[in-house]
Amino acid sequence: MHYQTLLTLTLGASALAARPNIILIITDDQDVRTNTLSFMPKLQSLVAEQGTTFNRFHAPVSLCCPSRVSLLTGQYAHNHNVTFVSGPFGGYRTFCEKGYSGESLSDFLQDAGYATYYTGKLMNGLTFPAITACPTTGWTSSDFLIDPNVYLYYNSSFSANGEPVVNHLGEYQVDVIEQKASSFLQDAISGLNSSTPFFLGIAPTAPHLEVQFNGSFTEPLPAPGDEDLFEGIPVPENPNFNVQGGVSWVKSMPELNETVIEYFDHLYRQRLRALQSVDSLVESIVQQVEDAGIADNTYIIYVADNGYALGSHRRQPGKCLPFQEDVIVPFLVRGPGIPTNLTNDQVYSMPDLTATILDIANASASYPIDGRVIAFTESEQVCVQDSSQEIEGAPAQTIVEYWNGALEEGTYAFEGSNGVRDNTTYRSIQAIDGDEQDWVYGVWCTGERELYDLKTDPWQINNLATNTASGFDSFEFSSNTSSQVASRLDALLIVLKTCIGEVCRDPWKAIFPNQTVSSLSDALSSDFDEYFTSLPKFRYEKCQFGYFDNLESPKWNESLAFV
Numbered sequence: 001m002h003y004q005t006l007l008t009l010t011l012g013a014s015a016l017a018a019r020p021n022i023i024l025i026i027t028d029d030q031d032v033r034t035n036t037l038s039f040m041p042k043l044q045s046l047v048a049e050q051g052t053t054f055n056r057f058h059a060p061v062s063l064c065c066p067s068r069v070s071l072l073t074g075q076y077a078h079n080h081n082v083t084f085v086s087g088p089f090g091g092y093r094t095f096c097e098k099g100y101s102g103e104s105l106s107d108f109l110q111d112a113g114y115a116t117y118y119t120g121k122l123m124n125g126l127t128f129p130a131i132t133a134c135p136t137t138g139w140t141s142s143d144f145l146i147d148p149n150v151y152l153y154y155n156s157s158f159s160a161n162g163e164p165v166v167n168h169l170g171e172y173q174v175d176v177i178e179q180k181a182s183s184f185l186q187d188a189i190s191g192l193n194s195s196t197p198f199f200l201g202i203a204p205t206a207p208h209l210e211v212q213f214n215g216s217f218t219e220p221l222p223a224p225g226d227e228d229l230f231e232g233i234p235v236p237e238n239p240n241f242n243v244q245g246g247v248s249w250v251k252s253m254p255e256l257n258e259t260v261i262e263y264f265d266h267l268y269r270q271r272l273r274a275l276q277s278v279d280s281l282v283e284s285i286v287q288q289v290e291d292a293g294i295a296d297n298t299y300i301i302y303v304a305d306n307g308y309a310l311g312s313h314r315r316q317p318g319k320c321l322p323f324q325e326d327v328i329v330p331f332l333v334r335g336p337g338i339p340t341n342l343t344n345d346q347v348y349s350m351p352d353l354t355a356t357i358l359d360i361a362n363a364s365a366s367y368p369i370d371g372r373v374i375a376f377t378e379s380e381q382v383c384v385q386d387s388s389q390e391i392e393g394a395p396a397q398t399i400v401e402y403w404n405g406a407l408e409e410g411t412y413a414f415e416g417s418n419g420v421r422d423n424t425t426y427r428s429i430q431a432i433d434g435d436e437q438d439w440v441y442g443v444w445c446t447g448e449r450e451l452y453d454l455k456t457d458p459w460q461i462n463n464l465a466t467n468t469a470s471g472f473d474s475f476e477f478s479s480n481t482s483s484q485v486a487s488r489l490d491a492l493l494i495v496l497k498t499c500i501g502e503v504c505r506d507p508w509k510a511i512f513p514n515q516t517v518s519s520l521s522d523a524l525s526s527d528f529d530e531y532f533t534s535l536p537k538f539r540y541e542k543c544q545f546g547y548f549d550n551l552e553s554p555k556w557n558e559s560l561a562f563v
């Protein structure tokens with residue numbers, strides 16, 4: 001447990017008894033690429049400047065429920081198989097049906113002696129009947145947002161410790177959560193007198209759109225007083241804004257007209273306004289931690305469940321796709337041993353956060369988790385950059401998964417199939433290697449491939465895979481280099497799509513069991529061209545809702561490894 005070692009070294013033996021406290025603030029649908037973070041000055045001064053900002057932190061699935069379940073389990077979605085927001089493939093009932101009641105992060109922390117608190121959104125489908133039938137577990141005290149009012153800014157419903165629902169009509173949701181979180185925090189702080197460390201989860205739904213009882217998505221609403229902020233600030237028109245790209249239905253999106261763009265500008269401002277209350281919440285929490293004199297032994301973590309696209313690749317508001325807009329989320333941390341005012345470009349994902357929280361708490365899961373402990377301290381980050389292997393495996397690749405049913409949101413969203421876009425099943429990986437390699441490679445259920453060289457094409461405009469219109473599975477790459485890279489990434493994808501535990505952390509070892517190769521650069525040696533070319537390529541049988549492994553082939557096994 002290197003955090004404990006670090007504490008012993010830096011704080012002396014008396015502090016060892018006090019395991020660190022952990023405060024996790026998780027927002028809903030907050031992206032990085034439209035600069036939402038730069039409109040949160042308190043988060044910047046109190047967390048970013050006092051800690052480390054990770055620029056390449058991924059949602060393992062670009063959708064709330066599956067990503068939150070990855071946080072609670074430390075598993076990729078192909079292992080927890082909670083793949084959607086509602087049944088039969090997702091939502092809280094499915095989480096219970098898959099056996100996670102009593103077997104997730106809160107339970108593991110409690111088993112390790114932590115006091116555990118949570119307020120706000122846990123996951124989709126948390127209705128009162130659902131938590132009555134299958135009570136939430138592992139919480140010392142909780143006050144969850146309850147469906148169907150979870151996405152209403154002025155009529156939120158909460159259930160405290162499983163008690164009947166209380167409505168807060170007319171009160172601003174983020175403010176209500178701030179009050180509840182503060183009260184939990186004071187409780188948690190008094191528990192420190194009996195040497196009980198704490199975990200506190202705080203989960204407002206800002207800046208998610210409002211979702212009405214009839215299912216329609218409407219603009220997020222600001223707190224009183226914030227309505228007129230940011231007048232005239234438009235949605236950032238990044239280089240891929242209103243530019244065609246991608247595959248499947250995405251590639252033929254029509255150009256956005258001025259009316260739609262003005263609507264996006266307004267939606268963007270409403271998102272920024274809703275985030276102002278979150279910024280105040282951050283300030284209030286940090287202030288209380290500092291006032292209590294526990295800042296030196298408390299991690300404060302800020303993260304979001306998934307990203308958000310607003311006009312990139314001509315898209316309507318929403319998430320669910322394997323573009324950087326959808327999958328990169330804010331991830332900032334301050335606390336003991338964390339270098340201040342630093343940014344970090346290593347590739348991490350939600351299961352890694354779980355592994356890290358468990359590590360900090362000296363807690364363990366009851367099943368193998370897929371995440372790796374994040375290298376927080378400066379010396380560890382240097383080790384990783386040197387790839388001197390002091391930390392097990394350098395964090396250089398991660399998988400993003402999706403099994404159909406992409407939702408578009410807002411006034412101009414797709415109207416067919418209840419707003420759900422079919423043909424959105426894919427696996428995608430991001431692989432970096434030092435300063436030399438930075439790729440995104442994906443395979444879709446339509447047979448199409450995507451390959452983006454983020455070093456030359458950070459906005460993912462130029463797909464280096466040509467998907468020939470005639471025929472499933474027929475594709476070619478724009479150059480021998482991209483074809484060579486794609487053959488390696490396809491193998492990596494096949495390993496990662498069913499990885500469990502250690503294989504997720506070190507997939508090259510599955511491909512090269514004798515460890516002569518441990519990075520993309522190593523694997524690109526022409527010595528391996530023939531081997532990679534000979535491997536079967538990943539493909540789906542067809543597009544279908546839900547994760548069915550018989551529709552995906554090949555499944556990695558030892559006989560595919562390089563010998």
Ligand SMILES: *[C@@H]1O[C@H](CO)[C@@H](O)[C@H](O)[C@H]1NC(C)=O
Binds near residue numbers: 081089090548
């Ligand atoms: C995933 O779960 C669904 C039901 O929720 C089930 O039908 C399917 O077989 C599961 N897939 C795998 C690969 O276990």
Ligand SMILES: *[C@@H]1O[C@H](CO)[C@@H](O)[C@H](O)[C@H]1NC(C)=O
Binds near residue numbers: 149169
């Ligand atoms: C507020 O939410 C409650 C509970 O869902 C609902 O009964 C009530 O109609 C809502 N009130 C308004 C004004 O929307």
Ligand SMILES: *[C@@H]1O[C@H](CO)[C@@H](O)[C@H](O)[C@H]1NC(C)=O
Binds near residue numbers: 193
């Ligand atoms: C906890 O300890 C501090 C200082 O040791 C003291 O000021 C405070 O009143 C105690 N709180 C409780 C709830 O016992």
Ligand SMILES: *[C@@H]1O[C@H](CO)[C@@H](O)[C@H](O)[C@H]1NC(C)=O
Binds near residue numbers: 212213
């Ligand atoms: C859904 O409800 C909202 C707010 O109550 C209303 O404005 C909208 O017209 C409704 N939409 C549909 C399709 O019924």
Ligand SMILES: *[C@@H]1O[C@H](CO)[C@@H](O)[C@H](O)[C@H]1NC(C)=O
Binds near residue numbers: 259412
């Ligand atoms: C702009 O596009 C939207 C969505 O396709 C459409 O509903 C609207 O009529 C268009 N407006 C103009 C002025 O063309």
Ligand SMILES: *[C@@H]1O[C@H](CO)[C@@H](O)[C@H](O)[C@H]1NC(C)=O
Binds near residue numbers: 049341
């Ligand atoms: C943080 O770093 C930025 C740029 O590297 C610098 O401008 C700023 O002054 C630093 N802030 C603090 C508090 O050190």
Ligand SMILES: *[C@@H]1O[C@H](CO)[C@@H](O)[C@H](O)[C@H]1NC(C)=O
Binds near residue numbers: 004362
């Ligand atoms: C961590 O937990 C294990 C039991 O799971 C215990 O044996 C060990 O002493 C703990 N380490 C620290 C530093 O608390």
Ligand SMILES: *[C@@H]1O[C@H](CO)[C@@H](O)[C@H](O)[C@H]1NC(C)=O
Binds near residue numbers: 249422543
């Ligand atoms: C889904 O993809 C298949 C195979 O490419 C295609 O035949 C079908 O038209 C697509 N359906 C939709 C709704 O895009």
Ligand SMILES: *[C@@H]1O[C@H](CO)[C@@H](O)[C@H](O)[C@H]1NC(C)=O
Binds near residue numbers: 478479480
């Ligand atoms: C790729 O390599 C093949 C054979 O190795 C060669 O014939 C071809 O010209 C190369 N293509 C490009 C674009 O370099």
Ligand SMILES: *[C@@H]1O[C@H](CO)[C@@H](O)[C@H](O)[C@H]1NC(C)=O
Binds near residue numbers: 513514516562
């Ligand atoms: C690598 O592994 C293969 C098969 O396990 C073995 O034949 C080969 O000798 C190994 N090479 C080295 C350098 O260990």
Ligand SMILES: *[C@@H]1O[C@H](CO)[C@@H](O)[C@H](O)[C@H]1NC(C)=O
Binds near residue numbers: 536556558
């Ligand atoms: C390993 O996978 C390959 C490719 O899917 C398959 O042909 C082979 O039968 C598998 N071997 C074993 C032992 O499962």
